[in-house]
Amino acid sequence: MGVFKFKLPDVGEGVTEAEIVEWRIKAGDDIAEDDNMVDVMTDKATVELPSPVSGKVKALNGEPGDIIATGTVIVEIEVEGDVPNQEEEAAPEPEPKQPEKVAEEAKASEAPKEEPEEKSEPKPEPAPKPAASAPKAAAREDGERPLASPAVRKRALDSDIDLGAVPGTGPAGRITHQDMDDFIASGGRLAAAAGGGSSRGLAKRTGEETSKIIGLRRKIAENMAKSKRTIPHFAYVEEIDVTDLESLRQHLNATRKDGQPKLTILPFLMTALCRALPDFPAANANYDEESNELTRFEPVHCGIATATQNGLMVPVVRHAEALSIWDQAAEISRLAEAARTGKATKDELTGSTITITSLGAMGGVASTPVINAPETAIIGVNKMQELPRYDAKGRVAPRLMMNLSSSFDHRMVDGYDAASLIQALKAMLENPATIFME
Structure with a gap:
């Protein structure tokens, strides 16, 4: 009989620490080899750590939310016979999964385990329960x-x-x-x-809940706070007449071929961005504060801010400049679904050079989006609404209007350049044929 001390392994290239998200075991549990012991998180990926041995759990070191350094003993397991060496033991490689899967699997892990029957007080079988x-x-x-x-x-x-x-x-x-x-x-x-x-909702509400912020929500909080704390945001809002663009979108959707995705406004904006950004390279860039270096990109790897059950994620449409509007729409849809269902890979969630964010029908009149560091710009889409506007002859006519609410890193992007980029987008979106012209 001996004690096997399981150390937190290297769960990714260059990772030196990880956060405990959820324990799947407790002290006193019998555990079999390959049983999942704990979920840990690095960046935006959650990883299951299986047990390399069978035995009885003696101790757990750490609570959900704790940041643990690689190599730290986190589980002690009492085993029969000789204690294997963790370094020599080729533990199964942990299977990465996205945070969305944690919530689904939590239900199964919370189901009460059968307690062994006490010899002195045998319990009668309950009525038709499994x-x-x-x-x-x-x-x-x-x-x-x-x-x-x-x-x-x-x-x-x-x-x-x-x-x-x-x-x-x-x-x-x-x-x-x-x-x-x-x-x-x-x-x-x-x-x-x-x-x-009362069913009319007049009863006093007395409940309250306090919970520790861990996992993806903690990372979101840290990233948003750092972005606002370190990046001087320059916000710019412009009104766009999208009447003609919406007519084109509806026409293309009505005549699309089998297998082609339904178009939203995002692929049109993405295509316009790809055409405009070569003239504004500082807006399609990453700024490294530590090295004080700005990397400007020719390709457009466009992040799409996506709301998921566990928080905001930003899957990336890579080389958007090389995709047709239909291919962009298909990739946006695929990536958004992968993010929401927890199937997006680490590569699909990193490497963006600029981000588009949209709240859809809830987009409001204007917003002040937070830059997705280390990027230098983010373009926000607000809701469309029909409003009265003067036409070229001075007559009032209903027009479909939409605001673009954007933020720029004012250290790298001057206000004039930021405004000029949005004006270039405005010109293309208001004259949608020019989006597709060389």
């Missing part, structure tokens, strides 16, 4: 905040359930998805709703 025995709910003091994962809390909120009324059978009284199922099956949801006050 589990052999139901774990006992831990007592909770009055006013004590119930323990539950974000997924369980969201489920309770969506179902109008007071978590304080749900017995928790997980470790330390943690409420699991199975506890929620049992609570609802017993009529608890109806009882909670009946005692929650």
Whole structure:
């Protein structure tokens, strides 16, 4: 009998540390070789670390949110026989996955494990439940905040359930998805709703939730704060008449061939950007603060800010300048779906030279987008709205208007150049045939 000490391995090229996102085991658990022990995160990729040995978990070193250096012992496992050497043991290479998968797998990991039957007090089998025995709910003091994962809390909120009324059978009284199922099956949801006050929403709300910011949300917070703290943003908003562009978009969608994607306004803007950026190279660049170097790019690797269940991600359309408008639309759609479902690779999430951000129908009248460092520019798309405008003959006519709200790194991009770039985009978008002219 000995203790195998599992050290945090190098989970990526040049990675010296990683953040603990979620433990899949606890002290006292029996674990088999290749069982997932913990999810750790570096940059925007979450990695599962499997166990290289079988045995009983003796200790876990670190809590979710802790930043651990490579080579640090994070798990101690009691094993039979000789203790293998981690350096000599060829542990299976961890399988990278995206943060979106963490939330999906959390449900399975939170299901209560069967407790071994006590010899002195055998428990009777419950009625038609698949589990052999139901774990006992831990007592909770009055006013004590119930323990539950974000997924369980969201489920309770969506179902109008007071978590304080749900017995928790997980470790330390943690409420699991199975506890929620049992609570609802017993009529608890109806009882909670009946005692929650008026259905007209006049009851006082007393709940509050405090959670540690970890994983992708922590990285987003750090990157946004650093960008605003270190980059002097120059914001520029311009009104664009997209009446003719929208007519062209609708015509192309109505006549597109089988297999061609549906066009949004983004491929038109991307194509216009590819045509305009050679005249404004400082806006298609990365600025390295440490070396004080600006790298200007001829290719346009266009990031597309994408909202996902776990936070903002920026998949990258590479060499957008070499793609047709249809190919751009297909790539935007593919990358957005990959980001939302957690299938985007690290290469698909890095290497952008400029970013486009859009809130679609919720785009508002204007916005002040935050630069995706180390880039020097970001172009924001606001909503389209029909507004009265004077035509060339002085008559009022309805026109479809949209604002571009953009931000530039004022250290690298002068205000005049920033405005000139947006004016060049305006000229092409208002006269859409020129987008495709050499």
